[in-house]
Amino acid sequence: MPTRRDVLKVSAAGALSFAAFPMPAIAQSRTIKLGYVSPRSGPLALFGQADEFVLGTVKSALDKGLQIGGKVFPVEIVSKDTQSNSNRAAEVTSELILSDKVDLVLVSSAPETVNPVSDQCELNGTPCISTVAPWQAWMFNRGSNPKTGFESTFHFFWGLEDIMSVFANMWDTVTTNRKVGGLFPNDEDGRAWSDDKNGIPALLGPRNYGVVPSGFYRNLGDDFSAVIAKFKDGGCEIVSGAPLPPDFTTFWTQARQQGFRPKAASIAKAILFPAAVEALGDAGHNLSSEIWWSPFHPFRSSLSGLSAGEYAAAYSLATGKQWTQPIGFAHALFEVAADVLKRAGEPGDAGAIIAAISDTSLDTIVGKVDWKTSAIKNVAKTPLVGGQWRRTPNGPHAYDLVITSNQTAPEIPAGADFEELTY
Structure with a gap:
């Protein structure tokens, strides 16, 4: 070889x-x-x-x-x-x-x-x-x-059971009110994630987390004010879901503008990629995601x-x-x-x-x-761990993805502890 x-x-x-x-x-x-x-x-x-x-x-x-x-x-x-x-x-x-x-x-x-x-x-x-x-x-x-x-x-x-275990393991390490705002787009992922029987409401219940659903919003929209208001009214200190990359960029930018500041945001799909996080500037620091490879x-x-x-x-x-x-x-x-x-x-x-x-x-x-x-x-099924994007001003890249939770797959080494979002 x-x-x-x-x-x-x-x-x-x-x-x-x-x-x-x-x-x-x-x-x-x-x-x-x-x-x-x-x-x-x-x-x-x-x-x-x-x-x-x-x-x-x-x-x-x-x-x-x-x-x-x-x-x-x-x-x-x-x-x-x-x-x-x-x-x-x-x-x-x-x-x-x-x-x-x-x-x-x-x-x-x-x-x-x-x-x-x-x-x-x-x-x-x-x-x-x-x-x-x-x-x-x-x-x-x-x-x-x-x-x-x-x-x-x-x-x-x-599966969703794996990603919810990974996310909940990370959230358990910080103090929150355990209320999760669920970002549910009107697509295959959104329907699977929101399902009361097989989706995240059912999976997070046994971990003592409650889900406030966003409602099925339209993909590639330009206004998340209604979703943000729903999460603020619900007292959500955590956000999770599987939006498209451009939709999360819009949501997260507007959330910060409108004073919605959760303690953790664990997002599948949208922030898997360096380019998607870099588009957020400094606002991408400590956003968390699943890590499949x-x-x-x-x-x-x-x-x-x-x-x-x-x-x-x-x-x-x-x-x-x-x-x-x-x-x-x-x-x-x-x-x-x-x-x-x-x-x-x-x-x-x-x-x-x-x-x-x-x-x-x-x-x-x-x-x-x-x-x-x-x-x-x-x-x-393949193994899954979780991590956070960390700003690296002096590194070769704007952000590095660091593994912060490996309880679901201990053979994959963790590189740091999970941290609460800062603003």
């Missing part, structure tokens, strides 16, 4: 190359086609910011093909941009299935993306692996449940052997940008795909691929992906 220095050296030259498993030369074999769907433009574009880098490294890792049953099969990746639009996500997936005739669809980033893609695959009996959406939003919003699951669509990520996660890629830290460093050197969480999960999709296809036998049999996915238990750069022993049908 290459050393970290080797990877960074080649990366700096603009052609990062991973060592694949030793294989014979590719004969005239059928090409395996992988479809990859993600939002690379529009309001969710930050989720797809690292896609070009990840696809480049994966193509290098698979440039000699996949060895299956003594034969070597070339691999082609067909990528599609959803433009952050659910209808387009369904359309491009239909193209992948009917026109490109892919063997397996991979999809990442938010229910607005993974749900319509998964639905198209389920409708056509096409194997599909998705990630980067709470499993409840992926499963319940598509009309199924943990016992029934689906036929051809599979998902790996954490970081350079500090003690995991390695099954494709390249690189650690999470080495892969994050390679990304920064190749792009000049700060690491971002979707890097690991986009890469892990292809790790799982390669493992599944090798175990499924000669390509062309969708049923064999589906069976191989069901039988997966693989150590990846994001941790173990295990459908084989999962208690939730079609879902493999």
